[in-house]
Amino acid sequence: PPIAGLPLEISGLSKRFGGVLALDGVDFSAPAGSCCAIVGPNGSGKTTLLNLASGYYTSDAGSVRIGGVETLGSSAQKIAARGIGRTFQTPRLVADLTALDNVMLGAFTRERANLLSTALRLPHAREEVRRLRKEALGFLDFVGVADRADTDAGETPHGQQRLIEIARAMMGGARLILLDEPAAGLSMAELERLEQLITRIRELGATIVIVEHHLDLVANIATHVTVLDRGTVLAAGKPATVFNDAGVMRAYMGE
Ligand code: ADP
Numbered sequence: 001p002p003i004a005g006l007p008l009e010i011s012g013l014s015k016r017f018g019g020v021l022a023l024d025g026v027d028f029s030a031p032a033g034s035c036c037a038i039v040g041p042n043g044s045g046k047t048t049l050l051n052l053a054s055g056y057y058t059s060d061a062g063s064v065r066i067g068g069v070e071t072l073g074s075s076a077q078k079i080a081a082r083g084i085g086r087t088f089q090t091p092r093l094v095a096d097l098t099a100l101d102n103v104m105l106g107a108f109t110r111e112r113a114n115l116l117s118t119a120l121r122l123p124h125a126r127e128e129v130r131r132l133r134k135e136a137l138g139f140l141d142f143v144g145v146a147d148r149a150d151t152d153a154g155e156t157p158h159g160q161q162r163l164i165e166i167a168r169a170m171m172g173g174a175r176l177i178l179l180d181e182p183a184a185g186l187s188m189a190e191l192e193r194l195e196q197l198i199t200r201i202r203e204l205g206a207t208i209v210i211v212e213h214h215l216d217l218v219a220n221i222a223t224h225v226t227v228l229d230r231g232t233v234l235a236a237g238k239p240a241t242v243f244n245d246a247g248v249m250r251a252y253m254g255e
Helices: 046-053 076-081 099-105 107-120 122-143 158-171 188-204 215-221 239-243 246-253
Strands: 008-017 020-030 035-039 061-066 084-086 176-180 207-211 224-229 232-237
Touching: 008 046, 020 035, 020 046, 020 061, 020 207, 020 224, 020 232, 035 046, 035 215, 046 061, 046 176, 046 207, 076 084, 076 107, 084 158, 099 107, 099 122, 099 158, 107 122, 122 158, 122 188, 158 176, 158 188, 188 207, 188 215, 215 239, 224 239, 224 246, 232 239, 232 246, 239 246
Parallel strands: 035 207, 035 224, 084 176, 176 207
Antiparallel strands: 008 020, 008 061, 224 232
16 A cells, blocks of 8 residues: 655754764755665764654754654654654564564554554454454565565574564554665675665655665665765765765765
8 A cells, every 4th residue: 555655854953972972953854755865974973863863862952853743852652653664773673573473563553552452352353463464474575575474583684684674664654764774784686675675665655764875775766865974964965966076975985
C-alpha cells in the first residue's frame, strides 16, 4: 500500500556534549516524499542530528517539526508512534529472536493498545497474530531477506540486520525513515539491492533521510544533499551541485 510521507523540518538545532558543540544552529529540511542525504566527515554531527530527530537526545536549542508538529522534547516512543522509523549504524535487533519476530515487534510502535486488548481476548488473538505474522513476512520479503525469516537476528550479517530494521520500521507504519549508514560493510551486489530498495520505498511515498559515507550511492538516490562539517551546514542542494563544490571536497580531504 502507498505511504503518505511525512516532511521533516529542522531549524537552529544545537547540541553540546560537554566541551564539544556537536551541532551548532543547523537548518535542515526533508520535504514529504524526498530522499535527503546527510554527508560529512566523521564527527561532523550526522548521527547526533538523527538522534535528536528521533527523540534519543534532547537539544539545547532549536526546533524539529515532523508533519508540521513540533517533536523536539518528545520521547523516542512518542515520535516513533507518529510514524518515524529508523535504523542504526550498529543494528539494534533482539539477537535471540528470529528476523520475523523482530519485524513483528515493529507493530508495537503502531498499535500497542490494540495488541494488548487483543491478547486479553484469546480467540481473537490467534487470528491477530497470524495476520501480523503474514504482514511481517511481507515486509521481510519486500526488503529481500524473507529467506532469513526463521533465523535468529543475531546470526545474520550486519548488512542484513539493517534490512531487517528497515522492515521493522515499515511494520511500525513509518512514513519518515531515518537510515544511519545503511551501506556500511555491504558488498557491491548488496549495495545495488539497497539502492533499489530505497528507491522502491520512495516510490511508495515515504520520506527518507539517509546518513551515508558512500557518495556514489548518495549521488544515485538522493534528491537533496546536506554537508555537515564540525556541526554546521557547509553546503546544501542538489547532489550534482553539492558534489562539484570545491569547499565540500576539501572538507572531505581534510578528514
Ligand atoms: P558523525 O555522525 O558525523 O560521525 P556524531 O554526531 O557521532 O558525528 O558526533 C559529533 C560530535 O559529537 C563528535 O565530536 C562526537 O564525539 C560527539 N558526540 C556524539 N555523541 C556523543 C555522546 N553521546 N557523548 C559525548 N559526545 C558525543
